[in-house]
Amino acid sequence: DIVMTQSPTSMSISVGDRVTMNCKASQNVGSNVDWYQQKTGQSPKLLIYKASNRYTGVLDRFTGSGSGTDFTFTISNVQAEDLAVYYCMQSDSYPFTFGSGTKLEIK
Amino acid sequence: EVQLAESGGVLVQPGSSLKLSCVASGFAFSNYNMHWFRQAPKKGLEWIGMIYYDGSHNYFADSVKGRFTISRDNSKNALFLEMNSLRSEDTAMYYCTKGTSTFDYWGQGTLVTVSS
Numbered sequence: 001d002i003v004m005t006q007s008p009t010s011m012s013i014s015v016g017d018r019v020t021m022n023c024k025a026s027q028n029v030g031s032n033v034d035w036y037q038q039k040t041g042q043s044p045k046l047l048i049y050k051a052s053n054r055y056t057g058v059l060d061r062f063t064g065s066g067s068g069t070d071f072t073f074t075i076s077n078v079q080a081e082d083l084a085v086y087y088c089m090q091s092d093s094y095p096f097t098f099g100s101g102t103k104l105e106i107k
Numbered sequence: 108e109v110q111l112a113e114s115g116g117v118l119v120q121p122g123s124s125l126k127l128s129c130v131a132s133g134f135a136f137s138n139y140n141m142h143w144f145r146q147a148p149k150k151g152l153e154w155i156g157m158i159y160y161d162g163s164h165n166y167f168a169d170s171v172k173g174r175f176t177i178s179r180d181n182s183k184n185a186l187f188l189e190m191n192s193l194r195s196e197d198t199a200m201y202y203c204t205k206g207t208s209t210f211d212y213w214g215q216g217t218l219v220t221v222s223s
Contacts, residue, residue, distance in 0.1 A: 034210075043214065087151065094166040
């Protein structure tokens, strides 16, 4: 199975900051990585698909990049409503696998 | 509007069986592969399995392979997850989603608790 190593586990940041989180795949997954946001008590929400494509309606503060084994997700000008856990997921091969998540906390 | 509604989650004892349902609306259900995911309490997301749009193929995570089966009834826009030999570690919120590899619609989930 492909292991997705996500870092950091958590981040405490201030409104207006820029945050970056990373996922490293244990083998080449091409561009087959999506990023999801999950707020407390809610279902996951798709933000970025195929590494760098912003899903419909997602604000341009959210960006993704990378290919192969290394992927980055960035939130610019973080807002209080961005408080959530963010997950990467590879869909290159079954079983699809997730990173362990990055919990974003607002100072 | 795409809607996915999971149901069937309850409290069961270890070793029991349970069948979850997901009723879909707002899209051509029979044209889409369908997937099940789960999330244990305070844990991360886990993909557990999928079924092709026509029911011809399944794939499962190792953690559930041989115990869980996925089926569908395209005439009723319904997806099913049959779970056997349930263990405490199967305690989770279970979600259904549609798509091949990118999942833009998720249900609200149904909670399965496995405990004696």
